[in-house]
Amino acid sequence: GENVEQHPSTLSVQEGDSAVIKCTYSDSASNYFPWYKQELGKRPQLIIDIRSNVGEKKDQRIAVTLNKTAKHFSLHITETQPEDSAVYFCAASKGGSYIPTFGRGTSLVVHP
Amino acid sequence: SAVISQKPSRDICQRGTSLTIQCQVDSQVTMMFWYRQQPGQSLTLIATANQGSEATYESGFVIDKFPISRPNLTFSTLTVSNLSPEDSSIYLCSVWRDQETQYFGPGTRLLVL
Numbered sequence: 001g002e003n004v005e006q007h008p009s010t011l012s013v014q015e016g017d018s019a020v021i022k023c024t025y026s027d028s029a030s031n032y033f034p035w036y037k038q039e040l041g042k043r044p045q046l047i048i049d050i051r052s053n054v055g056e057k058k059d060q061r062i063a064v065t066l067n068k069t070a071k072h073f074s075l076h077i078t079e080t081q082p083e084d085s086a087v088y089f090c091a092a093s094k095g096g097s098y099i100p101t102f103g104r105g106t107s108l109v110v111h112p
Numbered sequence: 113s114a115v116i117s118q119k120p121s122r123d124i125c126q127r128g129t130s131l132t133i134q135c136q137v138d139s140q141v142t143m144m145f146w147y148r149q150q151p152g153q154s155l156t157l158i159a160t161a162n163q164g165s166e167a168t169y170e171s172g173f174v175i176d177k178f179p180i181s182r183p184n185l186t187f188s189t190l191t192v193s194n195l196s197p198e199d200s201s202i203y204l205c206s207v208w209r210d211q212e213t214q215y216f217g218p219g220t221r222l223l224v225l
Contacts, residue, residue, distance in 0.1 A: 034213070043204065043216040044155065089154065091214075099145070100214060104154045 002027040004092050006103030014111050019080050021106045023090035024072040030092040033066060033073045034100065039086045047088075048075070080110045114138060114209050116217035124223045125195050132191045133220045135205035140185035145206040146178070149219070155204070161188045195224045 003026040013019050023033075031052035036044040050057045050064045050073065057064050061080075066073040073092075077084055087107050091100035115138035125131050135144065146158040158178055159167045167180040181189045192199050205217040 043218050046213055046215070049213070097143075099157060099160065102155045 002030060002092055002094075002101040004090060004101045004103045006090050006106060008106060009104065010107045010109075012109045012111065013080050015080060015082060017080055019077045019084070019108055019110075021075045021088055021090070021108070022072060023074070023092070023103050024070075025092040025101075026071070027092070027094065028068075028071065029094045032093045032095050032100070033064070034091050034093075035064060035075050036089040036091070036102075037086045038089065038105075044089060077108075080108075082110050082112050084108060085110045114141070114207050114215040116205060116207060116215060118205060118217040118220050120220060121218065122221040122223075124225060127196050127224055129195055130191055130193045131195065131220075131222060132189050133203055133205075135188045135190070135217055137186045137207050141207040141209070142185070143208055144182065144188045145208075145214075146180065146188075146190045147204045147206060147216075149202045149204060151201075158190070158203075192222065195222075197224045200224045 006023045034049035035047050037047045038044040048059050048062050048064050050066050055066055061078045063076040087105045089105050090103040093100035117136045119134045144161045147155045148158055149155050157170050158173045159169045159180055161167045161180045161182040163182045163185050177193055179191045200223050202219045202221050204219045206214050
């Protein structure tokens with residue numbers, strides 16, 4: 001089955017800096033890569049996703065890049081703010097009826 | 113998006129008892145999922161619940177311990193049976209929308225004493 005590795009497990013940045021979280025996947029048939037943000041005590045929520053037919057997608061301060069050849073994808077957060085502090089999960093899926101496989105999560109702390 | 117509610121939001125239970133968690137979705141969905149999230153850990157899929165068929169359990173999870181019901185397309189229950197302290201965790205239900213987008217319920221925090 002699919003295996004998703006996520007790094008780093010913890011990330012500490014100063015407000016205004018950029019943060020990058022990286023994930024690798026093992027199944028070359030995976031074609032859908034969502035990212036979830038989970039604030040303390042709350043449910044995971046989808047913040048951005050990318051499909052295998054594009055290499056990059058942006059939404060304001062958040063961007064995701066995908067390298068299909070290397071089988072890795074990354075989440076980029078620019079101009080970080082304290083409210084970006086949360087646990088971020090990546091996932092990979094083959095779409096259709098295939099259930100996404102989640103990474104282990106990255107705890108991001110943005111210091112004011 | 114999807115509006116998902118869970119009951120109870122939290123509970124404290126004695127070992128050996130059982131807890132049933134309810135999940136309600138605002139519209140019909142084919143597949144519902146149950147996840148466990150232990151403190152500081154990732155999301156571990158327990159089982160997939162399809163209406164009208166037996167739930168499909170992931171490796172390490174069995175029906176006797178985690179019986180699931182799916183009586184209709186908007187509702188499911190997960191029971192955690194014969195509770196032990198190791199079952200203390202957050203249990204989340206989830207549904208699929210828009211082909212693959214996954215939405216999560218608010219979770220049920222279980223503490224077993």
